[in-house]
Each structure stands twice: as structure tokens, then as C-alpha cells.
Amino acid sequence: MDDLEQRAARLIAQARRVAVLTGAGVSAESGIPTFRGMGGLWRGRDPLSLATPEAFAADPALVWDFYNWRRRIVREAAPNPAHRALAELAQRVPHLTLITQNVDRLHQRAGSRDVLELHGNLDEVRCTRCGVTSDRANEELPSLPHCDSCGALVRPGVVWFGESLPPGIFEAAEAAVQSAEVFLVVGTSAVVYPAAGLVGTARGGRAAVIEINLEPTPVSGVVDIGLYGKAGEIVPRLVSA
Ligand code: BJW
Ligand code: ZN
Numbered sequence: 001m002d003d004l005e006q007r008a009a010r011l012i013a014q015a016r017r018v019a020v021l022t023g024a025g026v027s028a029e030s031g032i033p034t035f036r037g038m039g040g041l042w043r044g045r046d047p048l049s050l051a052t053p054e055a056f057a058a059d060p061a062l063v064w065d066f067y068n069w070r071r072r073i074v075r076e077a078a079p080n081p082a083h084r085a086l087a088e089l090a091q092r093v094p095h096l097t098l099i100t101q102n103v104d105r106l107h108q109r110a111g112s113r114d115v116l117e118l119h120g121n122l123d124e125v126r127c128t129r130c131g132v133t134s135d136r137a138n139e140e141l142p143s144l145p146h147c148d149s150c151g152a153l154v155r156p157g158v159v160w161f162g163e164s165l166p167p168g169i170f171e172a173a174e175a176a177v178q179s180a181e182v183f184l185v186v187g188t189s190a191v192v193y194p195a196a197g198l199v200g201t202a203r204g205g206r207a208a209v210i211e212i213n214l215e216p217t218p219v220s221g222v223v224d225i226g227l228y229g230k231a232g233e234i235v236p237r238l239v240s241a
Contacts, residue, residue, distance in 0.1 A: 001237055001241060004225055004226075004227060005227060005234070005237060005238065005241075006241070007225060008210045008225045008227060008238055009237075009238045009241035011181075011182050011208050011210070011225075012089070012093075012182055012184075012210075012238055012239075013241070014181075015093060015180075015181040015182040016093070016094045016095060016181065017093075017094070017095045017096075017176075017179055017180045017181050017182075018089070018093045018095070018096045018097075018180055018181070018182045018183075018184065019096075019097045019099065019173075019176045019177045019180035019182075019183045019184070019198075019202070019207070020086060020089075020096065020097070020098050020099065020183075020184040020185075020186065021099045021100070021101070021173075021177075021183070021184070021185050021186065021188060021195065021198055022086070022098070022099070022100045022101065022102060022107070022186045022187055022188065023100075023101045023102065023186070023187045023188025023189065023190075023195075024101070024102060024187060024188070024189075025186065025187020025188060025189075025213060025214065025231055026080075026082050026083065026086075026100075026102065026106075026186050026187040026231050026235075027077070027080070027083075027102055027104050027106050027187075028187065028231075029080040029081075029082065029230060029231065029232040030077040030078060030079065030080045030083070030104075030106055031073070031077050032070075032073055032074060032077055032104055032106075033047075033073075034187075034189075035047055035048055035051075035189075036048075036189050036191075042066055042069070043066075047066070048161075050062070050063050050066045051158070051160050051161060052160050052161045052162065053160050053162060053163060056155060056160070060144060060153060060155075061143040061144055063156075064141070064142075064143050064144060064145065064156075065143055067122065067156045067158075068140075068141055068143070070122060071122050071141070074104045074105070074106070074122055075138060077104070077106065078106075078109070079106045079107070079109050079110035080106075080232045081232045081233070081235070081236045082186065082187075082231040082232045082235040082236070083106050083107055083109075083110035083112070084110045084111070084236075085235045085236040085238075085239040085240075086098060086107065086110070086112060086186075086235060086239075087107070087110045087111035087112045088111075088239055089239045090112060090113070092239075097114075097116065097172075097173070097176035097177075097180070098112050098114070098115045098116065099115075099116045099118060099173045099176065099177075099195075099198070100115055100116070100117055100118065101118050101119050101188060101192065101195050102117075102119070103117070103119055103120055103121045103122045103158050104121075104122060105121050105122070105123060116169050116172055116173050116176075117166070117169065118159070118165055118166075118169055118170060118173065118195050119158055119159040119165070119195075120156075120157045120158040120159050120166065121157060121158065122156065122157075122158065123135055123136065123137035123157070124136070124137075124157030125141075125145060125154040125155065125156060125157055126154060126155055126156075126157050127147035127149065127150060127152055127153075127154050127155075128152055128153050128154065128155055129147065129150055129152035129153075130147060130149055130150045130152065132147060132148075132149050132150070133157060134147075134148060134154075165194070170194055173198060174198065174201055177198050177201045177202050177205065177207065178201060178202075178204070178205045179205070180202065180205065180206075180207040181206060181207055181208065182207055182208050182210065183198070183199070183202040183207040183208070183209045183210070184210050184212065185198075185199060185209060185210070185211045185212070185213075185219065185223070186211075186212045186213070186231050186235065187212065187213060187214075187231045188213070188217070189217055189218075190217040190218055190219040191217075191218060196218075196219065199219045199222065199223070200222075203222060208224045208225070209222070209223040209224050209225075210223065210224065210225045210226075210227065211223040211225070211226045211227065212227045212228075212229075212231055212234050212235060213226075213228060213231075214228065214229065214230065215228060216228065
């Protein structure tokens, strides 16, 4: 552990309130493609262009094929040391709030409880007509899955660009970041709002911000400590120190 990591580990060890924000990078070592960077294309398309209500309206079967492909990857994946270390950290810190942009539920599978899912998850689907939500985890879904209650087309239970976040979730995340002494920002490119804005929220409060990422991001200039390398290596070191 170098000096910076030691400083970060000390801050975490002394904190009573810790907030954590994770992004796709925390699941990369579980074999789940990230959105930007190494993720690349899916059938020649930019994955981000499929994460919109417009794409779903234009070609729901294409968008469902994309989500069904990802549901399969996630089903076959397992939490990695970063997920497990964050679940363990929650046992040690008096108040820890885990906020994630990820839809893969690997934090929950690693043992984290009360995770604030800013962008929904891949397990649930929502009816486009009656709005009923149902859990279809571990199920192989067709290209055009239908609602058990009314028969209309269902959509993935995730948050696409231009859509609002699930009610109350972002407010809870902001409150946790405002009262935190340490805010860990792990494996996110920090370009998608409002999630990325939580770093500004932390700066307005009293939290020391620690970023962990393979490389610097747009928020690196305002964090207190930047640790650059693999989350699956750095996070466990910080937690066990
Ligand atoms: C590693 C690693 C390893 C790799 N170890 N690290 C203010 C300003 C500008 C724009 C807006 C704004 N407010 C709102 C907007 C519009 C928009 C937005 O932010 N656009 C920007 C792109 C400019 N935001 C929205 O539309 C949001 N809604 C909203 O604001 O509602 C209010 C509203 C309504 C109507 C009109 C206007 C406002 C909703 C955003 C929803 C985002 N949805 C997605 C898809 C979810 C479903 C799905 O999974 O398919 O969420 S997009 C995608 O990006 C996904 C992710 O959660 C999100 C963030 O990505 P993330 O997690 O950071 O991943 P990557 O791939 O970007 O980065 C991975 C990182 O890991 C990299 O940095 C690597 O280096 C690192 N890494 N391996 C450590 N081993
Ligand atoms: Zn329905």
C-alpha cells in the first residue's frame, strides 16, 4: 500500500458515516462489459444508443435482445472482490450507504443490503400499458415479453436517458452523501447525471471524496484522493487495512 492508499484507509477506518457510489467499473472484473471504453459495440451499435425510450419505441425486439443478452451475462457472472469488500465494509462502519448506477444486482449477491439502485435493475420488468412491475429474475425472456396482468408489452425495469430516476432514491442518496464523512466513488466515468452530481454534493458537505478508477475522470480534479488501478484490488486493500 502506498501513502495515498494508507491515507484513504485511515479516513475510512475513522469514519462513522460512509457513502459509496459505484458504476460499471466495479463489475468489470466479474466479466460484465462497461458502457464506455472497453465495452465496445453490441452488434455494431453503441450500447448507449439502445438505452433510450426512443430506441425501444422504434424497435422493442432489438432493445430486448440487447437486454436479454446482458441478463444472461449477469446470471452467469459472480460478485468479485470489490463487491465483497464493500459488503464487508458495511459490517464495520456504523452507517454505510451503498449507491449504485449498476443494474446487475451483484452488490446484493455479495451480501450488501438496502442498496440504492439509481438506474433500476435487470431483474424487474414494467408493463408499458398498466405499469405493473414484476420480478422476472433467472427467467429466459422472449424478444417481446408480455405482461402477466394485461398482456401488453413489458420493458426492462431500468432508467433510460431522459427518464426520471425511481421516486425517492436520488433524494436518499443525496442525504447520505451530505451527511457522510467519506464518499467513495468507484468505477464510474462520472459523466451521467444526476449520479455524477453527487460528487459536487459531497464537496458542499464535509465528506472527503476518494475516487477509485482505472483512470482519471472528469471529477478527478475535485476529489481529495484519487487511486488509479483495479477496483477488485484497491477496494479490498482499503477495507482490510
Ligand atoms: C474500472 C474498472 C476496474 C473499468 N476498476 N474502474 C446535466 C447535465 C448534462 C446532462 C444531463 C444533466 N442532467 C440530466 C442529463 C441528461 C442525462 C445525462 O446525464 N446525460 C449525459 C450523458 C450528458 N441524464 C439522464 O437522462 C438521467 N435522467 C434524468 O436526469 O432525469 C431528469 C430529466 C428528465 C427528463 C429530461 C431531463 C432530465 C437518466 C440517466 C440514466 C442512465 N441510464 C444508463 C442505462 C441504464 C440501463 C442499462 O444498464 O442499460 O445507466 S446509461 C449508462 O451510464 C448506465 C450507467 O449506470 C451510466 C453510468 O455509466 P458508468 O457506470 O459510469 O459506466 P461507464 O462505462 O461509463 O464507466 C466505467 C468506468 O469504470 C470507467 O471510468 C472505467 O475507467 C472504469 N473501470 N474497469 C476500476 N476494473
Ligand atoms: Zn400490464
